Amino acid sequence: MSIRRYSPVRQTVGVVVGLVCLGLVVGENNPAYGGEDALSRSLEISAQNSRKARRSQIHIDHLDDETRMMLEEYRKINRALDSLKIYNDQLARMLVSQKQEISSIGKQLDDIEVTQREIVPLIIRMVEWLAELVELDHPFLPEERQGRVHLMRSMLDRADVSTGEKYRRVLEAYQVETEYARTIESYQGELLDNGESRSVVFLRMGRIELYYQTLDESESGWWDRVNNRWQVLPERFNKPISHGLRLARKQAVPALLRLPIHAPKEGGS
Numbered sequence: 001m002s003i004r005r006y007s008p009v010r011q012t013v014g015v016v017v018g019l020v021c022l023g024l025v026v027g028e029n030n031p032a033y034g035g036e037d038a039l040s041r042s043l044e045i046s047a048q049n050s051r052k053a054r055r056s057q058i059h060i061d062h063l064d065d066e067t068r069m070m071l072e073e074y075r076k077i078n079r080a081l082d083s084l085k086i087y088n089d090q091l092a093r094m095l096v097s098q099k100q101e102i103s104s105i106g107k108q109l110d111d112i113e114v115t116q117r118e119i120v121p122l123i124i125r126m127v128e129w130l131a132e133l134v135e136l137d138h139p140f141l142p143e144e145r146q147g148r149v150h151l152m153r154s155m156l157d158r159a160d161v162s163t164g165e166k167y168r169r170v171l172e173a174y175q176v177e178t179e180y181a182r183t184i185e186s187y188q189g190e191l192l193d194n195g196e197s198r199s200v201v202f203l204r205m206g207r208i209e210l211y212y213q214t215l216d217e218s219e220s221g222w223w224d225r226v227n228n229r230w231q232v233l234p235e236r237f238n239k240p241i242s243h244g245l246r247l248a249r250k251q252a253v254p255a256l257l258r259l260p261i262h263a264p265k266e267g268g269s
Contacts, residue, residue, distance in 0.1 A: 116163050123163070126170050127152045133177065138210040138223050140180075140202060141187070148173050181207045186248035193230045203244050209261050213241050225262060233260060 131149045134142075152173055155161055184205050191200045191212055203211040210223040212230070220241045224231040233241075240259050246252035 119167060120163060123166050123170055124156060126174070127156065130170070130173055130177070137207065138204070138225065140185075140204045140210050145177075148176070180204070184244070184248045186245045191230065201245055203241055203248060205244070205259070209259065211241050211244070211259070213238065213245065217242050222260065 134145045186203050188201050190197045200212040200214050213220045220238045221230050221232045240257050244257050
């Protein structure tokens with residue numbers, strides 16, 4: 001058995017001869033064209049097909065880009081719609097809450113109107129009680145306390161002061177009067193007795209007793225709340241009252257003071 005070998009030169013020559021023969025055949029079958037014309041025509045058709053294929057591919061690529069852009073835009077719109085839905089749901093809940101708040105505020109305004117009608121007479125009575133307290137109490141700091149009462153009374157008729165502010169100021173005045181009961185105090189002032197005025201130093205022991213002592217410490221006295229007048233005390237009280245004045249000024253250490261006090265009446269009155 002023999003093996004036939006073909007060289008590359010023979011293969012190339014065969015291909016060329018085959019193409020030439022093909023051209024001749026084509027030329028024989030197509031009288032209108034010659035061999036070279038048929039080949040040129042084939043190459044031209046192939047080039048046209050290639051150009052059409054490229055244009056088609058470009059068009060397909062363009063459509064693919066548009067499709068991706070439209071898909072991305074669709075996704076963005078969906079995300080925006082989801083956000084709007086969540087926002088609208090939140091607004092709906094806020095609207096319900098605001099309606100409830102408006103209803104509550106309306107009720108509070110009605111309650112405030114009723115409260116104002118009730119609290120204004122109360123404030124007026126409180127001011128009158130304060131004035132009565134100052135008048136019946138020991139006559140300490142008379143100018144300051146009576147001035148406070150006068151200020152409260154003048155404030156009641158002022159339209160530029162709200163009802164809440166009036167109530168707050170009256171409570172502050174009561175707070176000041178309450179503090180008097182828990183403190184001791186010394187101050188210099190004028191003592192009016194039998195139409196005469198003289199400078200003395202007063203000693204207030206809470207709201208229990210009110211004493212005085214002359215500037216030379218030669219005379220001491222107290223307010224007789226039973227007879228509503230000043231009464232001179234025996235000389236033995238000069239030293240205790242003098243020591244009490246130093247205590248009030250924080251000029252001496254605390255110590256037991258032997259001072260006269262009014263005994264409570266029977267029945268606690």
